[in-house]
Amino acid sequence: MNDSYDAIVLGAGAAGLMCAARAGQRGRRVLVLEKAEAPGKKILISGGGRCNFTNIGAGPANYLSANPHFAKSALARYTPRDFLELVESYDIAWHEKTLGQLFCDGSAKQVVAMLLEECAKGGVELRCGEGIASVAHDGDFTVTTQNGSYTAPALVIATGGPSIPKMGATGFAYDLARQFGLKVVEPRPALVPLTLGGEEVLFREISGVSAPVIATANKTSFAEAALFTHRGLSGPAILQVSSYWRPGDPVAVNFLPGRNPEWLLDGKRTHPRATLRSLLRDALPDRLADILAEKLGIPGELGNATDKALRAASERLGRWEFHPNGTEGFAKAEVTVGGISTAELSSKTMEAKRIPGLYVIGEAVDVTGWLGGYNFQWAWASAVAAGEAL
C-alpha cells in the first residue's frame, strides 16, 4: 500500500473506475475507496446483466441538465466510438440491440473486468469495504474510513446518485457537495415507472400488456413500447418520459402511432358491421383494445356511429391523457435527475471552480441521460475529462 497519492477517487462504479484508470495510466498515483465489498455493482446488473455500455448516437441532446450545454465538451472529447474501441481491444463481443444501444454478447462482468484491468495498468490501488466517515480539506483532502486516513491533493466524487438504495446507493455525493458549499439541483427519480390512481386504476387490470406507442410529457416524446403494470405505467417509452415528468403533469399516449387519423372513419366505411372493439383489436393487444373501447363508449356497429363520434375517438386514441399520481421512487429509478450543479464545475475538467483539486463525475453531477446506454456514456466521458486533468 502506498501512503502518498496524487488523487483519491470516492466510488468504484463506472465513472470512478474509468477516471482512476485514466489518471493512473498518466502516471498519477491513485487510490479508489469503495464502500461496497466489490466494485461496479450497478454495471453488473445493468442491461439485464449484459450492460448497455453506450449508445452509438449519444450526443448532448440525449441528456437532461439545468445547463444543457454543460455535457457537450466531455461528450465530444470521449465518444461512444472511443469506448467501443476500448471494448474491442479486450475482445469483448457486442451487438446493437435497438436504437443504437450497444450491449455485451456475454456478460456485464466483462466490462467490470476490463475496467479493473485498465486500473491495474495504471497501478491504481482499489480498496473496497471502506465506508467513508469524513472528508477534511486543509489544502489537501483527507478521507477517513474505518480503516484509517488517506490524503491527496485531489479528490474525485464518483459516488453516483441515490437510485436503488437497496443496492447501497445514497445521496452521499450531495452531502459532500453541501459540505464544500456546492449547490445541488433537486434530485428526482428518473427512468422510473409512473403510478396511476383514481379512475385510472382500471388500467391495472391489464397489467403485463405492452404496446408500441408515442408517449409525451412536457413536450418531449418517445416512440417506444409502453407497459401496463399492477401499479401504473412502465416500459421504455414511459421510463423515458418519466425523466421529463413533474407531479401534476399529464402523460399523453398515442396508442395508434403511424395510423392515419381517419382510420376509424375508414374502418366504418370498409367494415360497417365491425365494432370499435373489434377494429381496435386489429391494431392493439386484445386486452388493451377492450379497455380502450369500453372507455370510449361507442357501442354497437361502427356503421351506426356518427363520424363526429369516431373522429373524437380517433383524437383521443392519438392523445390519451394519463394523470400519474407519482412515480415508483428511487427504489425503482434507474437514474437520478438533478445532482451537483454544473454551474459549480468546469465542463472541461469536472473540477469545482471554487475548490481546486475537487472533481465531480458520473451520476453525481446534474447531467442525466436517456434510457439506452447514455448514462454510462456520460460516466465514461466525464470520468475521462477528470482523469486527463488530475
Ligand code: FDA
Ligand atoms: P455508480 O452508482 O455506478 O457508482 C457509484 C459507486 O460509489 C458505487 O460503487 C457505490 O457503492 C459507491 N459509493 C456510494 N457511496 C459511497 C461512499 N460513501 N463511499 C465510497 N463509495 C461509495 N445505464 C446505462 O447507460 N446502461 C444500462 O444498461 C444501465 N442499466 C441500469 C440498470 C439498473 C438497474 C440501474 C439502477 C441503472 C442502470 N444504468 C444504466 C444507469 C447506470 O448504472 C448509472 O448511470 C451509472 O452506474 C452511474 O455511474 P457512477 O459511477 O456515477 O455511479
